[in-house]
Structures are given as C-alpha cells and as structure tokens.
Amino acid sequence: xxxxxxxxxxxxxxxxxxxxxxxxxxxxxxxxxxxxxxxxxxxxxxxxxxxxxxxxxxxxxxxxxxxxxxxxxxxxxxxxxxxxxxxxxxxxxxxxxxxxxxxxxxxxxxxxxxx
Amino acid sequence: xxxxxxxxxxxxxxxxxxxxxxxxxxxxxxxxxxxxxxxxxxxxxxxxxxxxxxxxxxxxxxxxxxxxxxxxxxxxxxxxxxxxxxxxxxxxxxxxxxxxxxxxxxxxx
Numbered sequence: 001x002x003x004x005x006x007x008x009x010x011x012x013x014x015x016x017x018x019x020x021x022x023x024x025x026x027x028x029x030x031x032x033x034x035x036x037x038x039x040x041x042x043x044x045x046x047x048x049x050x051x052x053x054x055x056x057x058x059x060x061x062x063x064x065x066x067x068x069x070x071x072x073x074x075x076x077x078x079x080x081x082x083x084x085x086x087x088x089x090x091x092x093x094x095x096x097x098x099x100x101x102x103x104x105x106x107x108x109x110x111x112x113x114x115x
Numbered sequence: 116x117x118x119x120x121x122x123x124x125x126x127x128x129x130x131x132x133x134x135x136x137x138x139x140x141x142x143x144x145x146x147x148x149x150x151x152x153x154x155x156x157x158x159x160x161x162x163x164x165x166x167x168x169x170x171x172x173x174x175x176x177x178x179x180x181x182x183x184x185x186x187x188x189x190x191x192x193x194x195x196x197x198x199x200x201x202x203x204x205x206x207x208x209x210x211x212x213x214x215x216x217x218x219x220x221x222x223x224x
Contacts, residue, residue, distance in 0.1 A: 033212065035212075037156075042201075042214055042215075042216050042217060043201065043203070043214040043217075044214070045211060045212035045213075045214070048212075056211065056212075058211065058212070088156050090156070090158060092158075102163075103148075103160045103163050104148070104160055105160065106150075106157070106158035106159070106160070108156065108157050109156045109157070109158075111156070
C-alpha cells in the first residue's frame with residue numbers, strides 16, 4: 001500500500017502571498033489531519049477532515065483553511081502569509097484517529113519558508 | 116501548563132542502556148500515541164494504547180489511566196534509536212489533538 005504523500009515537499013513564499021498544500025492519504029483512509037510543527041511551538045493540531053467534512057479544528061486563525069475531496073485527498077490553504085507561518089506542515093491519514101483501534105500514518109511533510 | 120507534558124526534554128545514553136521517556140496528561144483522552152521523528156521530519160507512529168502495555172521489538176509502552184501517565188521504554192538502546200519521541204493524544208471529546216514537546220534522544224556508540 002502506498003503511504004501518505006504530500007506535495008510540494010519544499011516551498012518558499014513571500015509575506016502576504018497565499019499557499020496551497022496537498023495531501024493524498026493511504027487508500028481507504030477517510031480521515032486526514034493537518035499539523036504545524038515549529039521549533040518554538042512544537043507540533044500543533046490544525047484541523048481534521050473526515051468524509052469531506054471538517055470535523056475538528058485547532059486554535060489557528062481563519063487564514064488557515066482546508067478542504068477534503070470525495071477521493072479523500074485534502075488541501076490546506078494559508079492566506080496572507082506571515083513570517084511566523086514558516087514551519088513543517090504534516091498531514092496524517094487514518095481510518096478514524098478518534099477511535100482507539102486506528103493509528104495515524106504521517107506524510108513526509110511540506111517545509112514552508114516565508115521570507 | 117500544557118495538556119501533555121513529557122520528560123526529559125533531552126536524553127543522551129550509551130549504546131545498550133535501558134531508556135525511559137515519560138508522558139503525563141491532564142485532560143481526558145481516548146488513547147495515547149507514541150511517535151518517533153527522525154531528522155528530516157518524517158514521523159512514524161510507534162504505539163497507540165488506551166490501557167495496559169504494548170511491546171514491539173525492543174520498545175515497550177505502558178499507560179496508567181488512573182494516574183494519567185504513560186512511559187516509553189527502549190531496551191538495549193542502539194544509535195539508530197536516536198530521534199525525537201513525542202507523545203500525543205486525541206481528546207475524548209474528539210475535538211482536539213494534544214502533543215507533548217518531545218524528547219530528543221541521542222544514543223552514543
């Protein structure tokens with residue numbers, strides 16, 4: 001089975017621009033979660049999509065948004081980029097991460113640098 | 116105060132030593148995950164447990180629900196175990212995912 005893939009792997013953007021990151025889950029997984037990892041804050045939960053619906057959301061401003069398509073692929077968008085948005089963005093897929101029996105499988109991440 | 120606390124933050128061990136990483140949480144959770152992150156960023160899920168103990172090779176994870184505490188043990192540590200270990204937990208209300216700050220482990224040959 002192919003693992004979770006994320007594109008692009010690296011990205012450099014300028015303050016004020018917007019960016020879209022993509023995540024393709026493991027086949028059959030209906031849940032995709034997004035996380036931001038920075039040296040200062042560590043890993044933080046952004047949001048989780050399940051069957052095309054945003055089921056849960058972390059404490060991030062509205063500039064961070066996402067969506068999930070019918071094939072479970074997900075995108076996240078960050079508008080009006082700020083320097084502090086520079087981070088590793090990770091997605092993870094699962095059958096259902098909120099049920100005890102199902103693990104999350106992480107993608108390699110997209111490293112975003114905002115200049 | 117973080118919902119999930121890990122200790123120690125950094126750990127250096129000699130090859131072959133027994134290692135313990137601790138995780139305490141203050142919120143209701145549905146399960147606890149132990150994750151491993153190697154340099155370069157890739158994260159691998161090591162364990163997910165809601166009670167008792169799980170073992171995989173040289174790795175053992177335990178959880179005490181009453182004390183809200185979990186431990187990750189590595190027996191006969193090896194330099195390839197050098198990584199950041201992170202405990203994480205989804206809330207039992209299902210609306211948040213909490214992460215510990217991570218333990219950076221270096222195993223010296």
